[in-house]
Amino acid sequence: MVNLKMRSWLFAPGDSERKMAKALAGSADIVLLDLEDAVASENKPLARKLVHDFLVANAASRQRIWVRVNPLDGPHTLDDLVAIMPAQPGGIMLPKVYGRQDVERLDHYLTAFEAAQGLARGSTPVIVLATETAEAMFHTGDYKGAPRLAALTWGAEDLADSVGANSNRHADGSYSFTYELARSLTLLGAATAGVPAIETICADFKDLEALRLRAEKVRRDGYRGMLAIHPAQVDVINAAFTPSAEEIAEAREIVALFAANPGVGTIGWKGGMLDRPYLSRAQQLLAQVDA
Numbered sequence: 001m002v003n004l005k006m007r008s009w010l011f012a013p014g015d016s017e018r019k020m021a022k023a024l025a026g027s028a029d030i031v032l033l034d035l036e037d038a039v040a041s042e043n044k045p046l047a048r049k050l051v052h053d054f055l056v057a058n059a060a061s062r063q064r065i066w067v068r069v070n071p072l073d074g075p076h077t078l079d080d081l082v083a084i085m086p087a088q089p090g091g092i093m094l095p096k097v098y099g100r101q102d103v104e105r106l107d108h109y110l111t112a113f114e115a116a117q118g119l120a121r122g123s124t125p126v127i128v129l130a131t132e133t134a135e136a137m138f139h140t141g142d143y144k145g146a147p148r149l150a151a152l153t154w155g156a157e158d159l160a161d162s163v164g165a166n167s168n169r170h171a172d173g174s175y176s177f178t179y180e181l182a183r184s185l186t187l188l189g190a191a192t193a194g195v196p197a198i199e200t201i202c203a204d205f206k207d208l209e210a211l212r213l214r215a216e217k218v219r220r221d222g223y224r225g226m227l228a229i230h231p232a233q234v235d236v237i238n239a240a241f242t243p244s245a246e247e248i249a250e251a252r253e254i255v256a257l258f259a260a261n262p263g264v265g266t267i268g269w270k271g272g273m274l275d276r277p278y279l280s281r282a283q284q285l286l287a288q289v290d291a
Contacts, residue, residue, distance in 0.1 A: 010227075053087075062087075085124075091150060127152070130185075133158070151195050183218070
């Protein structure tokens with residue numbers, strides 16, 4: 001699988017050629033062409049054709065262009081794949097999963113389509129929306145070794161619908177407990193699976209300061225990227241998930257310090273003590289930079 005940056009994932013409705021083109025022309029690491037929520041049922045056949053044609057017309061950028069298909073418990077998924085797989089999307093987003101079994105089922109479908117197109121088996125990676133159903137919340141730790149898995153992300157709105165909630169937020173706008181739990185379980189599930197955790201959308205695309213604060217917070221928590229619904233959000237997200245020069249310099253210093261003192265478990269640094277978890281975090285940050 002190609003090692004792509006995964007800081008910003010920008011949705012674009014699959015039934016709008018203009019919005020798809022605008023999304024691809026921007027600085028999003030990954031453009032997500034949406035065949036699900038952004039497209040009404042009656043427009044899905046048109047959207048499939050537009051997405052197929054857009055992929056073909058932008059073959060040089062294909063690795064950046066992923067597609068959100070419709071959920072497996074509905075009638076549209078196979079029609080989506082029949083339409084788009086000949087155009088070789090960079091990856092697939094699978095929404096409203098119930099657990100690992102849905103990823104494995106999608107893997108079977110994709111394997112057949114790849115074989116039909118002469119593509120390498122497993123060459124179409126998948127990002128999973130891991131918390132959009134109540135049942136899925138109990139399986140966020142089950143994705144280790146799941147086929148094709150490239151990242152896990154979460155969703156709050158469909159989860160609220162799944163549990164019958166009137167709202168998923170407190171009066172101050174922050175997420176209530178169940179949805180913060182979904183965020184935490186997604187992070188832990190992604191770490192268990194060895195893939196990046198991707199933060200859910202910020203619906204108020206005009207409040208870029210709130211977006212920046214949230215993106216910086218979840219990055220500190222361990223998230224590695226974020227979904228976007230508007231091009232204006234992309235640069236803020238990219239900046240928030242890009243290690244600063246100071247962070248990189250500090251990480252290199254820590255790695256060099258341990259390298260100069262092989263075999264030690266703890267070592268003094270700037271008036272304090274560092275142990276092996278500090279070295280691991282520094283190495284992980286530098287791996288992001290190298291990627």
